[in-house]
Amino acid sequence: MHLNTARAICHDCAIRLASLMKQIILAMLKAALEKAHAHGKLKSIPTMIGLEAPRDPAHGDIATNLALAMARSEGQPPRAIAEIILEHIVLGHQVLEARAAGPGFINFRMAPAFWQGEIRRAMRDGAAFWRPQIGDGRKVQVEFLSANPTGPLTVGHGRNAVLGDTIARLHEATGYATTREYYFNDGGRQMKLLGESVRARYLEELGREVSFPEDGYQGDYIRDIAHALKESRGDELADQGDLEPFRTAAVDAIFADIRKTCARLGVRFDVYTNELDLIRGGAVDAALAGLRERGLIAEYEGAVWLRGEPLGLPKDAVLVRKTGEPTYRTPDIAYHIDKLKRGFDLIIDVFGADHIAEHNEVIAAVRALGHDTASIRAIIYQFVTLTRGGEKVKMSTRKATYVTLDELIDEVGADVVRFFFLFRKSDSHLDFDLDLAKRQAPENPVFYVQYAHARLASVFREAEKAGYQRPAPDADADLALLSDEELGLAKLAVGLPEVIEAATIELEPHRIPFYLLELAGEFHRYYNKPANRIIGADQSLTMARLYLAALLMDALRNGLQLIGVNAPERM
RNA sequence: GCGCCCGUAGCUCAACUGGACAGAGCAUCGGACUUCGGAUCCGAGGGUUGGGGGUUCGAAUCCCUCCGGGCGCGCCA
Known part of the structure; x- marks a missing residue:
């Protein structure tokens, strides 16, 4: 499979x-x-x-x-x-x-000679060693985040963004032609509601009595958008009936914010695909027609339904509301067919556990339309909770007590956000401990790993003072002088490519931070023993140890890079 | 009620996808600095892997069942 x-x-x-x-x-x-x-x-x-x-x-x-x-x-x-x-x-x-x-x-x-050879190979081949080329240029698409532009990104979106981005990084690094894609709905009801919400705030700004739309977006950011609109357009939008200027202003402003937040986390996209293009291109109608031909459509209560029974689904699902608007899943079916037609060898969908049922419906419909869905893999993550002082932080959109992703990055920094989001299996709930995240101490795994790297950098600064150069790959170092303990460290370091391979194939990026924590731990333990001073009186031994230190630093740096976390020279 | 995910040390989680005595961090207690960065290290206690059956040479991992938690369950996405 x-x-x-x-x-x-x-x-x-x-x-x-x-x-x-x-x-x-x-x-x-x-x-x-x-x-x-x-x-x-x-x-x-x-x-x-x-x-x-x-x-x-x-x-x-x-x-x-x-x-x-x-x-x-x-x-x-x-x-x-x-x-x-x-x-x-x-x-x-x-x-x-x-x-x-x-x-x-x-x-x-x-044999020790084998390991010595592996150390030299890693140093000599660099990126080619650390990043095993298992992709053979196969085309992979990773669709992730895909949050509709209706408001700022939440902490939950953060897990999606970091997970998807890291899966994309893993594939890029291992020789896959990787496309990072963001899909969003701009044709539907939510966008209309967004426009109406902005218009209401806009009219308020102009001092008019208006009723705010039911289920409208209440956040302050809507007021900001409305305010900006008043600043730029004055009252010229007040009495024209077109919702479009409000909708567009909102989408543009919110998308700009989303991109900015992503950029702070080192998350980027190659392609943005929107629902409206699929609708205009006829893909949605074509999917509906295809389903109808196959007898998979039922119509009752004024709506158009996808029949659950013939597809092995627990229930029928609405495709077109009685208002004539398609639901989320209808363009999503068209979108997945579109993705399949684009010739990817592997399609990865990243989404939260609340979307499982919908995803199953979409895949079942796509398959029923005669497409092979074997190349589609889903990575489903469980929800995120925040803990502060041992108490759960309440996150409710309704009560406006939710924590945005930006606020989280402000508080703990991008490196910590990325590391913590990856430090759990995606199947597991993620409890984000804000107290731990903010601590600049060894119990914080991010600092523990980064410190190992900085410490090695410091060793090289010190070595330079003692007249040693940072060893080149072909440096004259006698690796046979390394102890069993040192060889053990080296074995762990040269094992990184295998971890990367498994993390990529199994879509389990959490393996990287766990590996890094182990490597950093082994190094700290080694380093702390007085007998293991890297720079010593014995010049040959010093050379061998500096060579090992360079290897460890390379492994740490490559691993951190792959998960988008900085590898600092100083902290 | 039905579907999916989870349940492992007091807490948060790993366990190379079925392998050898189940491992980390935090927390608790006790130690180590005239150190290349102590933002580190060493030691101790702590487990019937939620319970019970089954498959297997071998189970935290697979199957069944019960218990507990999360998510979802026709016009939100």
């Missing part, structure tokens, strides 16, 4: 893996399996091989559950199969050892 998974790997595509270690081990296992099979020791050769990093480092660098998985079909105990495989393995110079362990795992330990 999906491109790949992190664990079970088809060994013919091993060459595509971010991890050279996995490529090597897979090739070795494949060769061993074939040899054992040829010798009649094994009945068959599995097509998928599971590889995983053992939790306990004492178990080596990488392990396979191959023997466990084969036990049933081979009719032998796992340990016996493991021994057969081991008999046919040729280690070579890069793999130090392979041994059977536990219930039937085969554990591998790579």
Whole structure:
């Protein structure tokens, strides 16, 4: 179904893996399996091989559950199969050892020279190393945010913006031709209501008695727009019947604000698609006609309905109101067909949990119209709550107590907003702890990670005073001098590409901040031991350690860049 | 009532997508500075992974069921 998974790997595509270690081990296992099979020791050769990093480092660098998985079909105990495989393995110079362990795992330990080579490769190849090119130029579209321009972005929109943007960044970085798209509804009822709200405030500004529209937009920003309109146009709009100037003024002003807020977070879009163009282009009518042809339309109570039953949906859903206006989902069906026709290999929709039902309806309708929707993937996030002083901050639009995204950025800064929004699985509710977010202390994960980077930068400043240059990739450093602890740090650092690969394929950007926190933690622990002073009396050792430090800094910087968080040299 | 998501340490969450003794941070308690930035580190306590069944060599992860929370459930988006 999906491109790949992190664990079970088809060994013919091993060459595509971010991890050279996995490529090597897979090739070795494949060769061993074939040899054992040829010798009649094994009945068959599995097509998928599971590889995983053992939790306990004492178990080596990488392990396979191959023997466990084969036990049933081979009719032998796992340990016996493991021994057969081991008999046919040729280690070579890069793999130090392979041994059977536990219930039937085969554990591998790579040679120090292999890791030294990986460190050099990372330093030499730079971005090409850190960002595995798994996309092959395939076309991806990420549709996100897609908030209608009816008011300022809320905290909830923030999670969408950061999630979508980071998913786009991940795909861009890994070799996908990525389009970031913002879709909004400007044809419907809400826009009309927005225009009416502005007109009412405008007339108020002119001192006239007016009744504010029911369900109108009450926020102060409407007054600001109306005020600006009075400043620029005087009273010339007062007695003409056209709503359009108010609507346009509102949409323009609000969109400008939305873009400004996005820019503060480093979020940008390539394409804005609006409902009105789809309607004018006939796409919405065409979708409706297609559904009607297929008998998927019902008409009653004055409205046009999408029939739920033949589509496997729990209920009918309104497509066209009795007023003749389409509902949100109708142009959305046309929009998804449009996206499919544009030839993307992968279409990613980012939206909140409250839209699940609507999305299901849209996809069902699109499929019923004869389109293959397999390339569409949805990333659905749960809601955001704010906590301050252990109390939930009430966010209600109605009571105007809601916190806007801008206010949140004002309070804690863009880096913290981005990091915190990504620091949860999208399936999980996100509790944004404002007290923690504002703390400039190690318990704040953002500062903890950034501090690791700044600390390394400081080491290089210090090293320069002692006459050392920042090591070039081909620097004369003897990496064999590195201790096991240092090699462990390096292993973690060169594991970043795999994390990026998994985060991209699984659409799970939260893996990046978690990884960064771990790397920063390992570094801080290492750094704090007096025996590990990087700049010391031994010049060769100093060189080796500076080389390692440069590697760590590269990993931290690349990871932070990918999630749009600054990697400061000083804090 | 129905559908989707969630339930893991006192709190907020991870767990490489079915693997080896379930891990972090916060909070609590106790420690470490003539340090390349202490914005850091070390140690301790804390768990029947909501309960119960099942599948499997192996389950926090998959299935069933119950309990609890969130979201949604025809003319908002």
